[in-house]
Amino acid sequence: MILSNKRDFQLTSKNKKSHYLRVGFSLKREIFFVAIGSIIGGFTMHLPRILFDITTGTQYLITLLVLARVVGSDSPEVGFALHITVATIIGIVTGIFLHKVIKFNISKIKNGLIYGIFAGVVVFAVFAIPVYQLFLGPNMVELLAELDPEMTFLEASELVNQNFVSNLIDFFFMHIIWGLTVGVLSSLLTRKAGANYRCHICDIEFSKISTYEKHVENVHENPSPSLNRILILGGGYGGVGVLKQLQEAFQSDPEVSISLVSKDNFFLHTPLLPEMATGMLASRHIATPIRAFCKRARYYQAKVEQIDLNNNKVTITRTLDNQKRDLEYDYLVIALGGKTNFFGNKNVEKYALTIKTLGDAITLRNHIISILESADQEEDPDVLSKLLTFVVVGGGFSGVETVGEINDFVRESAEKFYRNIDVEKIRIVLVSAAEKILPEIGDLGKYAFEKMIEGTR
Known part of the structure; x- marks a missing residue:
């Protein structure tokens, strides 16, 4: 997952002390959410104008016909589809700008509203006004004269000029509606499916804030007797393979705690060692940090000193200073690998x-x-x-x-x-x-x- 900038948030709830957590956001997902918001915003921004056309007899339909002629069509539906396409492209651009340039946290509704208004004003000023002056206005004059044979070209030009300010006001509010739709939807989708919540104590992350809160309660505040502790020994193919399956199965289960112990803090693709030995590959190509796999699990870089099966306890020794520590478990996975077998040949x-x-x-x-x-x-x-x-x-x-x-x-x-x-x-x-x-x-x-x-x- 590609993570954008990370922020610290403080969560408070009734009868609970505050806890700090690290929140990570997926750049790809948030750009996707902004694009989705932009597409929906492209629909919502047209609704008031279409309603005015029906109730007051305004001629916003002419704007859609002008847009349709860009692709050689006389159908207002084509003009509408073109506008939605442009809105989608603008949404992707604004999404990239949101994260790559200003690194704005859109997960809060308030920030989503601020960003929506800002995006609407900027797109209106930078895109809508020049397009209207350089393209829509002149082509609208030509289209009015064509639709009404009794109207001269000069009369059509005067009519467009008279409606210039009112049209710009309409466009302004349309783009504000578009921006607010983008901001609110992007914020809601980001909070729902775009973030991961990492416990800074255990260094594990959850896809849902509710699971994180349950984890804090069950592990750090009031340890739950029903908590199932799974301990994996070994960071090779066996250990990491089991880890991936367990994390997928229990991602949203706060009653499950997963830990992994390995003496090396990297996963080694051992079949590629011969290629590295002869220089075909570099070490970085065959070694992956163990922590990259430990999304929902806590990692310990340590040696396994003793396994006490009777008391469900494993003693580990920290690599740096040989400090010992006991880890208790309910379920134990032993995947420590093997040693080179010389078959007795001294x-x-x-x-x-x-x-x-x-x-x-x-x-x-x-x-x-x-x-x-x-x-x-x-x-x-x-x-x-x-x-x-x-x-x-x-x-x-x-x-x-x-x-x-x-x-x-x-x-x-x-x-x-x-x-x-x-x-x-x-x-x-x-x-x-x-x-x-x-x-x-x-x-x-x-x-x-x-x-x-x-x-x-």
Whole structure:
């Protein structure tokens, strides 16, 4: 969600102390709301003039006919539709101006009225008056003379000039009606569906103010015994996946509290680590802040020290200063991920580089570059052969992806930057305990093997 400027509001209610909350507004939604208000305003601003045409015999219909001729039509309905289209465009422009330039808070009805009057006056002065003087007036003279053969062009011109002031007054009040409609509707829609309300204590947000108020009452003022506390351990695919579903299911339920604990404050797209290790992607492309997902949940960056299933309690340690804290729960989700399995091979465990974290990917990249630098200077063929041999252990998704990226990275780097390295002497080895790679995907594994052999020449 794109957030515009944020404001602090103080809410007060009966028998409650005041609480400060952070209110965020969606720029896209509010521009949409202003556009909707402008379209409806385009209808409402015409109603008084049409009513006057019916009751007093005024000729506002001629204005619509002049507008219709802009697109080559003689139908007043076309002129009306054109005016609605222009109102929509103006609404979008004013919506962008509202948020990008003056950063005006339209969520309050009073502010909506102020903005509506301001927008109506500005559009009248900047748009309506020039259009009337340069286009509507001259074309209205021509249309009057055409509709009434007995009226000369001079008489039609005098009639338009006589009605100039009254027409401008009509246009002024029409644009005020348009502006007030835009302001009030935009304000109401923003309050209803355009804002999110964030508790500054828990750092979680709600889509409805009523849910926020219930949260304050149930959690901070009078803790409710019926409050369901859900605790998620882990910020990987499992933890974040569950978090998204829980937030969607309980967005408006004040009886549910959600918390997430992860030692890293970012969600890592681990399948893309090989691309980062070889420089195809930057770290920012595969890491997303955990807090970006925690809309309805509270986040703790900490390590899980102990899980007490008997007492429904988890002990966590804060990363910065190792301060311990107990978190109680009613429902526990354990999604802490796994560790690299060396299957009892002590030598691999001792000497191999893993690729599990951002740090692992950076270490691997630096190590490969260091090896190439040393190989470029090495004259002993035996030592050079060892330096130019790269071994990846594991024939699953991670191993195959890693060996492919290393192969491309090493060979392309040697060709472009390391002139003393013979590319034909580079050996890329994949070690797998199974008879074939990628057994998870069946026959496609055989196809992948053939392509990999082609790529390694």
